[in-house]
Amino acid sequence: MRIFPFHSTRGCLSYLVTDAEGRAAALVDPSVELPLETYLTEVEKHASMLAYLIETHTHADHVSSAPELAARTGAKIVRHALAPATHKDIAVVGGETLLLGAETLRILSASGHTDESIALLADGAVFTGDALLIGGTGRTDFQRGNSGALYHTLHETLGELADETIVYPAHDYRGRVASTIEAERRTNPRFALDRDAFIATMDAHHPPEPELFEKSIAANSK
Ligand SMILES: [Fe+2]
Numbered sequence: 415m416r417i418f419p420f421h422s423t424r425g426c427l428s429y430l431v432t433d434a435e436g437r438a439a440a441l442v443d444p445s446v447e448l449p450l451e452t453y454l455t456e457v458e459k460h461a462s463m464l465a466y467l468i469e470t471h472t473h474a475d476h477v478s479s480a481p482e483l484a485a486r487t488g489a490k491i492v493r494h495a496l497a498p499a500t501h502k503d504i505a506v507v508g509g510e511t512l513l514l515g516a517e518t519l520r521i522l523s524a525s526g527h528t529d530e531s532i533a534l535l536a537d538g539a540v541f542t543g544d545a546l547l548i549g550g551t552g553r554t555d556f557q558r559g560n561s562g563a564l565y566h567t568l569h570e571t572l573g574e575l576a577d578e579t580i581v582y583p584a585h586d587y588r589g590r591v592a593s594t595i596e597a598e599r600r601t602n603p604r605f606a607l608d609r610d611a612f613i614a615t616m617d618a619h620h621p622p623e624p625e626l627f628e629k630s631i632a633a634n635s636k
Contacts, residue, residue, distance in 0.1 A: 433515030470543025475624035526564020527552030561616035
């Protein structure tokens with residue numbers, strides 16, 4: 415598996431993932447804030463075809479370019495079955511798999527930040543969306559978020575992965591790209607909270623609405 419990150423504005427991260435031979439690629443969380451050509455050039459460099467456009471959840475802070483990329487390339491848009499968007503070429507739930515060339519992407523249910531969040535497990539790497547960020551987690555106070563569900567995702571799903579699993583989040587506001595499950599379990603302050611404290615902390619956490627909130631939700635729910 416090969417992984418190439420893209421940084422866009424306001425700390426949003428997207429990723430190109432290909433199998434080792436470059437037979438097929440997936441783009442995870444592509445954003446309109448990067449030109450389509452930026453993604454397409456990297457795909458062309460590293461893989462024979464773009465198979466999937468995968469949304470880890472319905473983003474509230476940027477507009478997805480998955481529909482435009484699908485129209486250009488014929489790649490299939492993959493979203494959780496509960497995602498509000500009607501454009502789902504492949505609707506998935508936790509436990510399912512996608513074949514990427516000779517390799518497999520496993521879908522993990524990662525609800526909590528939203529009720530339709532997924533993570534993707536691929537050959538020692540996990541794309542965590544906004545469920546697990548480096549040193550933090552996504553908020554749970556809109557988009558049918560649920561603090562108890564996020565606790566379960568952190569401890570029963572992501573926290574159970576092998577220590578050395580590399581974590582690729584959907585955001586980082588300090589220019590970082592990757593961490594590991596072991597480092598997050600050890601240093602992420604939200605991991606250190608017990609269930610009751612985690613729920614109380616998250617339920618009381620109401621950061622300002624993201625820039626582009628309404629525009630993003632409207633566009634990404636089509
Ligand atoms: Fe999010």
